[in-house]
Amino acid sequence: MNTTADSLRDLHLLHQRAKALRDRLSSGPKTVAARQAALTNRQAALEASRKALQEAKVQLKKREHSIQSHQAKIDDLRAKLNQVKKNEEYRAIQNQIALDKGQIEKLEGEVLEEMVQIDERTAAQAADEAEVKKFADEFARLKEQVESQAVPQRVQLQELEAAIVEAEDVIPEDLRERYRRTVKQHGADAMAPVEHGACSGCFVTVTAQMLNDLINAATLTFCRTCGRILYLAEEDVLTTRRTAQ
Ligand SMILES: [Zn+2]
Numbered sequence: 001m002n003t004t005a006d007s008l009r010d011l012h013l014l015h016q017r018a019k020a021l022r023d024r025l026s027s028g029p030k031t032v033a034a035r036q037a038a039l040t041n042r043q044a045a046l047e048a049s050r051k052a053l054q055e056a057k058v059q060l061k062k063r064e065h066s067i068q069s070h071q072a073k074i075d076d077l078r079a080k081l082n083q084v085k086k087n088e089e090y091r092a093i094q095n096q097i098a099l100d101k102g103q104i105e106k107l108e109g110e111v112l113e114e115m116v117q118i119d120e121r122t123a124a125q126a127a128d129e130a131e132v133k134k135f136a137d138e139f140a141r142l143k144e145q146v147e148s149q150a151v152p153q154r155v156q157l158q159e160l161e162a163a164i165v166e167a168e169d170v171i172p173e174d175l176r177e178r179y180r181r182t183v184k185q186h187g188a189d190a191m192a193p194v195e196h197g198a199c200s201g202c203f204v205t206v207t208a209q210m211l212n213d214l215i216n217a218a219t220l221t222f223c224r225t226c227g228r229i230l231y232l233a234e235e236d237v238l239t240t241r242r243t244a245q
Pocket residue numbers: 192199200201202203204223224225226227228
């Protein structure tokens with residue numbers, strides 16, 4: 001068994017690549033779910049404003065009908081005016097006509113205001129519909145992209161996992177259990193290069209004995225502070241080689 005820096009570095013790299021893939025595989029669906037929720041909210045808001053606009057149009061129609069019925073009433077009253085004989089009755093009808101005319105004026109003012117509002121809201125609604133449609137199209141593209149990428153990513157992850165098992169051959173049998181525990185605890189960060197004489201996981205300096213063990217590469221060396229599996233960084237390997245010569 002030879003736990004050289006190269007073989008451990010390769011194993012570390014495989015762990016890191018597998019983690020990056022797992023992260024991508026889990027972040028893609030999360031992004032899709034978040035966008036889906038946002039799209040659903042926007043569609044619900046759009047539907048609510050569409051209904052409110054419809055309701056406003058119904059109210060407008062009602063006022064227009066109301067104007068017509070006041071107008072019809074005035075026409076009836078005018079016909080009556082020609083038939084009444086008493087002054088008192090004549091004045092009462094004239095007063096009623098004036099009241100209805102006042103109602104019509106008020107309603108016409110409201111109708112005009114509502115028509116302007118409805119026009120503005122119709123234009124805003126159309127713009128919102130177009131925007132939500134664009135958002136929905138973008139969402140559909142994103143969803144398709146994430147789903148189609150997931151297939152090769154899963155295959156790649158399986159390949160990486162197989163490569164990790166193979167690369168784990170360098171782990172001495174008696175340290176497999178400890179290696180597994182460390183990987184379980186730290187994930188892809190379970191291994192750390194020793195850079196400038198310190199563990200790059202916790203930045204604590206390694207002892208001369210540990211450095212010797214790393215150079216001999218006969219067994220695994222664990223950081224005494226953070227527990228990570230250590231290996232020499234490339235430049236440290238070169239330095240130690242130069243020192244040895
Ligand atoms: Zn450490």
